[in-house]
Amino acid sequence: MGTADDGIGELSLELLHALGAEAEDRRAIDAIVGRLPALALDVLAEMHLVAVGAVIVGQLHQREIRKLRARSVQLKVIVSPEDVLQLAALDGQPRVKFSVAYEGGTLGADVAAKSVRKAQSTIRTVGVENTFVMLQGKLGRGEILEADLVAQPKTPPNSPAGQVVMP
Numbered sequence: 001m002g003t004a005d006d007g008i009g010e011l012s013l014e015l016l017h018a019l020g021a022e023a024e025d026r027r028a029i030d031a032i033v034g035r036l037p038a039l040a041l042d043v044l045a046e047m048h049l050v051a052v053g054a055v056i057v058g059q060l061h062q063r064e065i066r067k068l069r070a071r072s073v074q075l076k077v078i079v080s081p082e083d084v085l086q087l088a089a090l091d092g093q094p095r096v097k098f099s100v101a102y103e104g105g106t107l108g109a110d111v112a113a114k115s116v117r118k119a120q121s122t123i124r125t126v127g128v129e130n131t132f133v134m135l136q137g138k139l140g141r142g143e144i145l146e147a148d149l150v151a152q153p154k155t156p157p158n159s160p161a162g163q164v165v166m167p
Contacts, residue, residue: 072139
């Protein structure tokens, strides 16, 4: 036994297609309706079997709804200004390679030397304690792709937005 075959389902699908709408996914409902005659449960005496049937249907919907595809994962990592000052970014050197250690492992990064020198200049001008440094890019397999290093002066809590007190 399955769903009722009265022809209305086919007519409904034709109307939905004509309106440009999508049909409802009834697989979970059809799965329960098809099993009801075989179960013939005394609901009060066998409530645990009703709950098992509901879990199976719930899992079917979770698999369909919760799977999303992403083109990329954007990554923003706050790094220590002291560590950025330790990076060697010589003039004429195009790229600087380093790794970022975190609690779950390490990620490799390859950044333009110009952005490292610019971040180091900001840190030296404003001071280590007054600088916010962030590494941003796309998450790859064990590395940060299209990485860039950004250093900005922190705004003191009592100063108007956009005004930074230089030491």
